[in-house]
Each structure stands twice: as C-alpha cells, then as structure tokens.
Amino acid sequence: MVQLNETHDPALRSWVDSANYPDTDFPIQNLPFAVFRRKGSSEAFRGGVAIGDQIVDLAAVSAAGLFDGAAGEAVAAAAQGKLNALMALGQPAWRALRLALSRALRDGAAQQPRLQACLVPQVEAQYDVPARIGDYTDFYTSVHHATNIGRLFRPDNPLMPNYKWVPIGYHGRSSSIAVSGQVFRRPVGQTLPAGATQPVTGPSQRLDIELELGIFIGSGNSLGEPVAIEQAEDHVFGICLLNDWSARDIQAWEYQPLGPFMSKNFATTISPWIVTLDALAPYRVPFQRPEGDPQPLPYLDSEANRREGSLDIQLQVDLLTPRLREAGSVATICRTSYRHAYWTVAQMVAHHTVNGCNLQPGDLFGSGTLSGPTLDQAGALIELTSGGKQPLQLPDGETRTFLQDGDSVIIRGWCKKPGAARIGFGQCMGTVTAP
Ligand code: CA
Numbered sequence: 001m002v003q004l005n006e007t008h009d010p011a012l013r014s015w016v017d018s019a020n021y022p023d024t025d026f027p028i029q030n031l032p033f034a035v036f037r038r039k040g041s042s043e044a045f046r047g048g049v050a051i052g053d054q055i056v057d058l059a060a061v062s063a064a065g066l067f068d069g070a071a072g073e074a075v076a077a078a079a080q081g082k083l084n085a086l087m088a089l090g091q092p093a094w095r096a097l098r099l100a101l102s103r104a105l106r107d108g109a110a111q112q113p114r115l116q117a118c119l120v121p122q123v124e125a126q127y128d129v130p131a132r133i134g135d136y137t138d139f140y141t142s143v144h145h146a147t148n149i150g151r152l153f154r155p156d157n158p159l160m161p162n163y164k165w166v167p168i169g170y171h172g173r174s175s176s177i178a179v180s181g182q183v184f185r186r187p188v189g190q191t192l193p194a195g196a197t198q199p200v201t202g203p204s205q206r207l208d209i210e211l212e213l214g215i216f217i218g219s220g221n222s223l224g225e226p227v228a229i230e231q232a233e234d235h236v237f238g239i240c241l242l243n244d245w246s247a248r249d250i251q252a253w254e255y256q257p258l259g260p261f262m263s264k265n266f267a268t269t270i271s272p273w274i275v276t277l278d279a280l281a282p283y284r285v286p287f288q289r290p291e292g293d294p295q296p297l298p299y300l301d302s303e304a305n306r307r308e309g310s311l312d313i314q315l316q317v318d319l320l321t322p323r324l325r326e327a328g329s330v331a332t333i334c335r336t337s338y339r340h341a342y343w344t345v346a347q348m349v350a351h352h353t354v355n356g357c358n359l360q361p362g363d364l365f366g367s368g369t370l371s372g373p374t375l376d377q378a379g380a381l382i383e384l385t386s387g388g389k390q391p392l393q394l395p396d397g398e399t400r401t402f403l404q405d406g407d408s409v410i411i412r413g414w415c416k417k418p419g420a421a422r423i424g425f426g427q428c429m430g431t432v433t434a435p
Contacts, residue, residue: 004281007031007102010421014105015112016119018052025273025414025424026050028105031098032273032425033083033238036125045128047078047086050273050426051105053122060118066111071100082132083274087237087361090219094237098278127181127272130240131216131362133174137352138212138244138264138366140168143342145371148383153252164294167343167351172244172366173265180241180428184267186405186435189250203435204247204263206388207403210369211317211379211411213338214242214270215345217363224356229302232349233277235359239313239345241271241411241428242366248382248402268366269430271411275423277345282420284308287344299354300347309344312337313413313425315370317379320408321398330410331394334379336372338413405434 006012007029013020014028026032032050037043046059059079061067067075074097077085086093104111140146143163150158162168178184186207192199218237221227227235244264251263287309289295302309314337318330343351348365371378378384381402384392391399403409413425 007098007278008282008420010419012102013107014051015107015109016052016054016105018054019105021052022422024052024422025426026052027421028102029421030275030279030423031101032275032279033078033130034272034274035081035083035128035130036120036272038120038124039126045081047080047083048120049101050122054119055122055125056101056115057118057120061115064114064118066104066114067100070096082362083130084132084362087131087216087218091234094218094276095278098276127179129177129179129270130272130274133177133362133364134360136172136174136177136364136366137169138172138368139343139348140368141341141343141348142368142371142379144340144373145369145379145383148371148378149380152382152387165297167300167348170259172268174364176265177268177270177364179270179272180430182267182269182430183433184245184430186432187247187250187266188435189247189262190253191249192253199253204249205402206248207432208246208248208381209317209403209409210244210246211315211334211336212242212244212369213313213367213413214240215348215365215367216240216274217359217365218361220360221353221358223358226356227349227353229300229305229346229350232346235349236277236345238274238276239280240274241413241425243269243409243411243428243430244366244369245269245430246380267430269428271426271428273426275425279423280311280313280415283312283415283417283423285310285312285339296347299350302346305344305346309346310339310341312339313415316412318410318412319394319400320410321394321400321404322406323396323398324394325408327396329395333384333392334377336370336377336379338367338370340372341367341370403432405432407432
C-alpha cells in the first residue's frame with residue numbers, strides 16, 4: 001500500500017505560480033499524466049504532466065536529458081504518443097518520475113530554467129486518449145446504483161443475489177472511447193415501445209449518462225497468473241473521470257441474457273488526465289460493509305483493503321443545455337463520492353485475474369455508475385428522474401428527463417481535506433448531437 005512521502009507534503013510550493021492557487025486541480029502534489037500536443041498543430045502527441053495551468057512536456061524533458069536513472073527511463077517512455085510504455089515500466093519507475101518532477105518543480109529548484117523551457121500552457125493544448133486501450137471492462141461497483149436501476153428494470157427482484165459476492169462486470173468496447181470534448185450522434189437502435197408486441201428501429205429516446213471513474217492498468221500479469229489482492233494496486237497506473245453514455249431504451253430490450261451491448265458501445269468519454277494512486281494516497285479511507293452484509297471471500301479481502309482500500313474522491317455532474325450554454329450557466333445535477341463504492345480498485349483487479357485472465361498495460365476498467373446512498377447522489381438520469389417519471393427542474397426553468405440533442409455533460413472530480421493538498425481530475429465533457 002502507498003505510504004505518504006515528501007511529494008505529498010502540503011507545504012510544498014512550485015515556481016509555477018498557478019500551481020499554488022488554492023483552488024487549482026493541479027498543485028505540485030498531484031502531477032497527473034496525459035498525452036497532448038499544441039492545438040491546431042501537426043506536432044506528435046506526447047506525454048505531459050499537469051502543473052497549475054501548464055503542462056510539462058515530457059518529450060522535451062527527455063530530449064533535454066534533465067533526468068537520469070529510473071526517472072530518465074520513465075520520462076523517455078512517456079515521450080511517446082501513448083503512455084503504454086510508461087505504464088508497462090511499473091510502479092518503481094512511476095514513483096521515480098514523480099519524485100524527480102516534484103523536486104524539479106519546487107520553489108528554488110536548480111532545474112527551473114531548463115524545465116521552464118519545457119512548459120506548454122494548457123489553454124494551447126489538445127489531448128488524446130492517453131493509452132492504447134486494448135481491453136475495456138465496465139464494472140458495477142455501486143450497490144445503490146445496482147439497486148436503483150434493478151428496481152426500474154425488475155421491480156420484483158432489484159438486487160441480484162450474486163451482487164454482494166461477485167464484483168459484477170462486462171467486457172465493453174474500447175474503439176469508441178474518446179477524450180473529453182467528444183461529440184457523438186444520438187444512437188439509433190432497436191427498442192420495444194411500451195405496450196408494443198414488436199420492436200421498432202429509431203433514435204434512442206432515453207439517452208443517459210453514467211458517472212464513473214476509469215481505472216488504467218499499468219503493469220500487466222501473465223495469462224494464467226492471478227494477481228493477489230495484496231499486490232493488486234501495484235498493477236494500477238491511475239484513475240480518470242469516465243462517462244459511460246447509455247441508451248436506456250435499447251438497453252431494456254437487449255440486456256437479457258448477456259448484458260449491455262449496443263446500448264453502451266457507441267461512445268464513452270474519459271478525462272485527459274490520469275491521477276496516479278500515489279497522488280491519491282492522502283485520500284484513502286477504510287473499506288466497510290454495512291452491518292449484516294456478507295464479508296468478501298478471502299481472495300477479495302486483505303487487511304490493507306479493509307484499512308484503506310476506498311478513496312474519497314468528490315464527484316460532480318453538470319448538465320449544459322443549449323439554453324444554459326447561451327446564458328453562461330450550468331445545472332449541477334449530482335454530487336457524490338467514490339467512497340460509497342461497494343467494491344474497491346484492489347478487489348476489481350483481484351477478481352478480474354482470479355481465473356488467470358491477463359491484464360495488459362493500458363487496459364481500462366470503468367467503476368460502474370457511482371451513485372451514492374441518497375437520490376441527489378445518483379450518477380445517472382434514469383435514477384435522478386425515477387425512470388423518466390419525474391423530470392429534473394433546471395435553474396432556468398427548463399426540464400429534462402433524458403438528454404436532448406445539443407446537451408453537454410461535464411463530470412468533475414477532486415479530493416480535498418484539511419492537512420492535505422487539493423487533488424483535482426480536471427473535467428470530462430461530452431456532447432450529443434442529432435442522429
Ligand atoms: Ca457503466
């Protein structure tokens with residue numbers, strides 16, 4: 001498990017002024033990774049680390065030979081157009097690079113003049129999906145979401161009996177995962193209208209969001225070699241924001257017996273920045289089960305997982321309708337925390353590999369919709385509107401049940417508490433257009 005070290009010291013200040021603003025997502029204690037290039041340029045995408053409102057261009061750092069040893073090897077791997085090579089190097093390399101960057105970005109660092117030449121302002125950047133995502137698995141780790149949505153799909157049998165024993169998931173589609181700013185057409189598909197005996201084809205009328213986190217696998221495991229829960233987090237590179245857009249009417253008709261298919265594979269949006277588990281270390285909280293719930297089976301249980309397996313990541317969903325956009329406003333429709341998840345990151349890795357399944361650098365897990373215990377903490381419109389029966393009242397007088405063409409959704413995430421630096425995730429935005 002992660003220990004706090006000098007890179008977490010809340011008193012650290014950077015010579016990049018904007019990294020010291022109290023509300024910044026990217027103080028010197030964060031140092032998340034993305035791939036980027038200058039907007040409108042034909043430059044190659046390369047790895048970057050956020051610091052305040054700037055990006056440390058890791059290709060430039062590598063070319064300048066600023067770091068040596070393990071940090072030098074890591075920065076050379078991160079100079080590529082995707083982060084898979086850096087991810088494959090493993091946790092000692094990620095830690096060495098984090099420490100080298102932290103020291104070089106501090107007030108008074110001797111490397112300041114040479115590193116300053118490697119900064120690119122974030123306003124000038126465009127981002128790409130940060131890894132070649134070989135496989136994408138979407139989990140279902142919120143018991144509140146599973147219960148709420150189960151009640152809508154199966155009123156007599158909301159929570160399946162396996163839920164409290166198995167970290168449920170399905171294998172998703174990686175080709176349609178795009179970075180924040182994604183614009184996609186409303187999906188067309190097959191649905192069974194209420195009362196009808198035959199399905200129809202047409203644009204989804206119940207297009208929804210799913211507030212999730214994305215978990216990037218770093219170093220993989222060999223086929224046939226399970227990862228024990230004690231080592232599970234060594235295989236995790238970091239966490240981003242994720243919106244698993246979902247067509248509920250298509251889903252309702254198709255989901256039995258094999259689960260979601262066309263209702264989910266048309267678009268998934270992730271934030272450009274991956275926040276490392278190291279950066280999140282101050283925000284670990286105990287993993288606890290409600291009184292009377294079954295305890296996890298031994299391969300899903302460890303002392304460390306019980307003590308600090310959960311993460312207190314604050315999450316917020318904002319809806320931006322065309323009218324709100326014109327008025328320069330947004331409607332916040334959900335606030336919750338990742339701490340309410342029923343299964344932890346370590347349990348997801350241990351479960352995914354218990355049968356010998358091999359994970360590879362750059363694989364992505366979705367956490368599943370992260371609904372909290374109360375209705376205003378629900379991470380999907382289908383829950384927030386009770387299955388579309390109770391429209392959301394937006395501040396400008398508009399209403400919404402499901403998304404309309406032109407709507408954008410913005411997910412934000414951050415960690416904050418006294419005695420630790422604020423760690424932010426930036427944002428994950430996507431927009432639906434007419435089919
Ligand atoms: Ca999902």
